Amino acid sequence: MTSSQNQQIVKFLTTLQSHYLAQGRHTMPWRLNTSPYSVLISEIMLQQTQVDRVEPKYQQFISELPDFQALAITPAQNVIKLWQGLGYNRRALYLQGTAKKVVSNFGSTLPHNRKSLESLPGIGPSTSGAILAYCFDDPVVFIETNVRRVLIYHFCTDEDNISDSQLTATLESILLMLPGQYFTPQTFYWAMMDYGTYLKSAVANPNRKSKHYTKQSKFVGSDRQLRGAIIQKLSQVSFSTKSELASLASSKNQQSNFTQILVDLEGEGFICSNKKGYCLR
Secondary structure, eight states, X not given: OXXXXXXXXXXHHHHHHHHHHHHOOTTOHHXXXXXXXXXXXXXXXXXXXOHHHHHHHHHHHHHHSOSHHHHHHSOHHHHHHHHTTSOOTHHHHHHHHHHHHHHHHSTTSOOSSHHHHTTSTTOOHHHHHHHHHHHHOOOOOOOOHHHHHHHHHHHOTTOOSBOHHHHHHHHHHHHHTOTTTSOOHHHHHHHHHHXXXXXXXXXXXXXXXXXXXXXXXXXXXXXXXXXXXXXHHHHHSSOBOHHHHHXXXXXXXXXHHHHHHHHHHHHTTSEEEETTEEEEO
């Protein structure tokens, strides 16, 4: 690392630290309770969902299903009902699948290594990294939306088409400078999340410069909306006929794709069918 790069990182960490001390969200419940179960629940809930929507749902979920054993054995319908309001219902079923594997394969203890974590349903590199940083204070490297936004804003001002591998190299250099001076890995990533959230409303989106940037399609009238509506409906009844489920389609696109959506949901293991109709698996 050159002297200039070193100075740039020192300046960045000073800015990050000042923002975190003044505006950090220090009282979020998953920061007050950093048990592996608590962090896992919050990380899955926070995927593509705003903090203000997650917090009350998280509190209710943890209250009713306080550990891996409780989540593993509760009926899927109960998990979906607790999840309502967060969207992307498949995340709830992935979460329950993870709980079952943690109980059966890891003695009800979330594993403390990346390979094992990423063998669990719905856990990829970003979520595994967050778990290792927030639960165990490990100096791991992971890139997610807020981290990407902060790094591009501070270190790639005049660049475009920026790859995550480039940002990973920058992040590795920053992590080497943390010990004893600014943050632990845990508080560093908390600060990055908070600062990234601030930048989202303060500046034009730096993530547009990312090679990996994609604009999310509209939700209303989409296949995602219909998938969620089908799963929500099946969480409320024992069975539902195909025609009843078809009535949930609210756009021409959904009507055209309805049969394939049912096939996909069944193939992915979320629903099953018999002579009576469809139900949650």
